[in-house]
Amino acid sequence: MKNVLGGIQWAVFLIASSIAAPIAIAHVFGMDAGETTLFIQRTIFVLGAACLIQAFIGHKLPINEGPAGLWWGIFVVYAGMVGVMYPTSSDALQALQSGMLVSGVLFIILALTGVINKMKTLFTPAITFTYLMLLILQLSGTFLKGMIGVDSGDDRIDSVLFFGSLVVIFVTFLTMNHKTPWISRYSVLLSIAAGWLLFLIIGKTHAIKFESENLIRLPDMLVYGIPVWDTGVVVTASFITLLLIANMMASIRVMESLLKKSFAVTPPDRMKQGSIASGVNHLLAGLFSAIGPVPISGAAGFVGATRLSSLKPFIMGSILIMVMTLFPSIMSIFAALPPAVAYAVTFAIFTKMVEMAFLELAGESHQLRAYKTAAIGLMIGVGIMFIPQESMSDLPRAFSAVLSNGLIVGTVLAIVVEQFLLWRERKTN
Known part of the structure; x- marks a missing residue:
């Protein structure tokens, strides 16, 4: 039990x-209710499968997999290229699907x-700070537009929607930093539930549409x-991969440290397998688009609070998630x-990334160079x-896709500048 x-x-x-x-x-790509349901289904299904793969053949630690914030940012960036670099949303999503x-x-x-x-040595604290800040700055506009109901230049600010969004942000900050462990542990879930209820009260929700007549549907x-x-x-995928490797290593190290200190368990080094x-x-x-x-590094906090250090409940939870995705009615909700x-909710969560970015920069020993x-x-x-x-x-499509991406260009130039400064320091010494 x-x-x-x-x-x-x-x-x-x-x-x-x-x-x-x-x-x-799904919202930034203009997906309808049915497409959104299936996109959620495929994403959650892959996350459940990813947890099981890590549990059986990967790092074998109770660390849940979540949508990478870096990929999330790239999706939003490429949504802005629809109609410019890509004729339709499907073309942009096809390119991103290939990037995975x-x-x-x-x-x-x-x-x-x-x-x-x-x-990984290229991604020093200065480079990580630059990348995170560029990502956050690029996404901040999208978050704010979503919170005020502005999708295009013809839209006007929805004051009621904006008020509701501000309340949700406040609730998210409140729960994230609450002293009661179970409230902070489920802060995202509680904030989403509270926000959903608030938007229902102020009349800013849509009716649940059960698009599929099938009781069970496999992900496409x-x-x-x-x-x-x-x-x-x-x-883009190359840079994302390097940063995700650093993210993965950090998450594994955090969990290993928790297991050693709190549970007297010393897990074997399975970084390569992970x-x-x-x-x-x-x-x-x-494959599943x-x-x-x-x-997710936050898994360590969850394990520390719940004392669920065993893989058995983790595996059961992952299987439960995958089973749930097979029922379209649940995904429609x-x-x-x-x-x-x-x-x-995401806006509040991303403020933590700003903190992470400045903490990275503070950890650089050569501040002036950074x-x-x-x-x-x-x-x-x-x-x-x-x-x-x-x-x-x-410009040729390949060049325009890269040069129009401030996130990638800024990061590449930062790497080049830092390597040049390091080379000059070595030459001087």
Whole structure:
């Protein structure tokens, strides 16, 4: 019974920490209720499968997989390219679907060749700070537009929607930082529930639409077509993969430290296996046209609070999640969540990423070099975000897709600048 209840608790945590991402992405791509339901189904199904793969052949630790915030950001960026770089939303999603497959292959190659640690040295605190800040700055506009109900230039601010979004942000901050463990543990779930209820009261929710007549439906594969080669996405996927590797390593180390200190358990080093499993999980994400998963560092807090250090309840929760996705009616309920609620909760969550970014920068021993590196990367990256994408439409598609992405250009320049400064320091000494 303990494992069953623990499995249910894991399932709740998995959904609470994952549901906002597919809803927000579906909204920016203009998916209807049916498409949103199926997108949520595929994403949650892949996350459940990813947890099982890590539990059986990967790092074998109770760390849940969630939609990677970095991929989330890239989805939003590419949604803005629809009509400019890509004729339709399906074309952009097809390119991103292919990017998941590229990332999966890179994960496995880097794990098998042992290049991971060498390549990770490029992502110093200064580079990580630059990347995170560029990502946050690029997404902040999308979050705010979603919270005020502005989808296009013709829309006007919905004051009622904005008021509701502000309340949801306040509730999210309140629950995230609450002293009562179970409230902070389920802060995302509680905030979504409270926001949904509030939006129901103020009349800003949509009716639940059960689009499928089938009781059970398997998730579809390659929804947006066969994989395509897109140089812009390949470059993006390469950078994302390196950052996700660093994210994965950090999550594993945090959990290992918790198990040693709180449970007197010393897990074996399975970083290589975890990397290979992450590659397989990304291949699954591409195959099922979902969002790429990543081990969530917050799992350590969940395990520490619930004392669920065993893999058995974790595995049961993952299986429960996968079974739930097979029922379209359950996914339709999740798809009815107002996008503004998802944006508001996500806005609050992303403020933690701002904290993470500045903590990374504070950890740099050579502050002056870090400031120079970040300054150039941020100025160029943010500057590109203000250049109309239409102005690059005459360039070859591969170049325009890369050059119009301030996130990638800013990060690349930051790496180049920092490596040049390091080279000059070595030459001087």
